Amino acid sequence: MDEIIRIENLVKIYSQGQESEVVALQGVDLTINKGDFVAIMGASGSGKSTFMNILGCLDTPTSGNYYFNKEDVTKMDDEQRSFLRSRSIGFVFQNFNLLRQSNSVENVMLPLLYWQKLKIKSLKDFKKQRKIFATKAEDALKKVGLYERRFHYPYQLSGGQQQRVAIARALINDPNVILADEPTGNLDSKTSIEIMQIFTKLNEEGVTVILVTHEHDIAEYAHSTVEFKDGKIVKS
Ligand SMILES: Nc1ncnc2c1ncn2[C@@H]1O[C@H](COP(=O)(O)OP(=O)(O)OP(=O)(O)O)[C@@H](O)[C@H]1O
Ligand SMILES: [Mg+2]
Secondary structure, three states, X not given: OOEEEEEEEEEEEEEEOOOEEEEEEEEEEEEEEOOOEEEEEEOOOOOHHHHHHHHOOOOOOOEEXXXXXXXXXXXXXXXXXXXXXXXXXXXXXOOOOOOOOOOHHHHHHHHHHOOOOOOOOOHHHHHHHHHHHHHHHHHHHHHOOOHHHOOOOHHHOOHHHHHHHHHHHHHOOOOOEEEEEOOOOOOOHHHHHHHHHHHHHHHHOOOEXXXXXXXXXXXXXXXXXXXXXXXXXXXX
């Protein structure tokens, strides 16, 4: 199996002044192969989100190695990291993180607009580009079964539907890896199953899925589980 993520001796220390330091990760090693479906479990404060944020290039470690597709992420500058993130990684959060004033299509196409700012020189360019992006966003919404709700705003959608919009947004750049930090944490059990079925389908299509959960029945959808305790992996 080809590795997609390799983490070696990863350490993250949050410091608010010299007096107070929090060692959130203290020497984590983990290799994840292409196509894996991994659940991350562990008590509150054990470092799961810290770990996910580093994997998703939203944060950087204090020390240790992170290789994505054999490329050394810790040697990348901010731009290289955000390029990697936007090309290869989709992130799904517990609280959906949708823009309230934007409808489903607009929320989903957001990551595409990010790179286009310099290219769009006129209203005509903008309209043309927008149409292309909206079509892509609609395709992503179809994938999560939400095409009919494409013009709805977040407040017009249930929690599960909002999370599906967020998953469609994470899919828009055809990522190799989906990182989901407690994606069902705010959902009832029936809706959680629907969301897990979407992740299962994506994984069957070849996407590597890494998800944090507190619930064992959610972790069962994954093919392997790792457990964090006090900033370390205790079982993998
Ligand atoms: N930005 C931050 N600044 C300082 N300390 C932080 C920061 N983020 C997290 N921490 C601390 O790092 C430790 C690990 O936090 P983290 O959020 O990774 O835990 P978690 O396993 O995701 O917990 P939960 O299950 O509650 O989401 C905790 O002690 C937390 O207080
Ligand atoms: Mg967390």
